[in-house]
Amino acid sequence: MLSHKEHNRRFFMKSALAVVALAFFGLWDKMLIRHKQINKAATFVFPLDLNKKISFAENFIIIRSKGNIKVLSSRCTHLGCRINEAMNDQLICPCHGSSYDFDGNATKGPAVSPLATKEFIIDKENKTISIIS
């Protein structure tokens, strides 16, 4: 049989453990909600000019080639500078000179990884492109 002192100590330990568990799950829940908000996909809508081969729109590069459209991230895979220039069928990073072909493959370093490809939806009626980031 437990002494009164031992019983109180066990009750205190169980209560303290319950409080810690509630606090942990409360924080965990808030972290999950924040994580979902951060990772929620955003959609960016831009006017679509089908006469241009290359369009730079904020963090994206819209490339029209052979009747197809491709959207790449404009963030250089070296250190993240925004690519904003195309020359001789190459996308050029202004920071350290990396270049990429129009499929997003690195053709000159220091970048070695390809540019991220983005999903998009074209609205021909309104002449817009919605890019999912």
Ligand code: FES
């Ligand atoms: S950030 Fe583009 S080459 Fe360095």
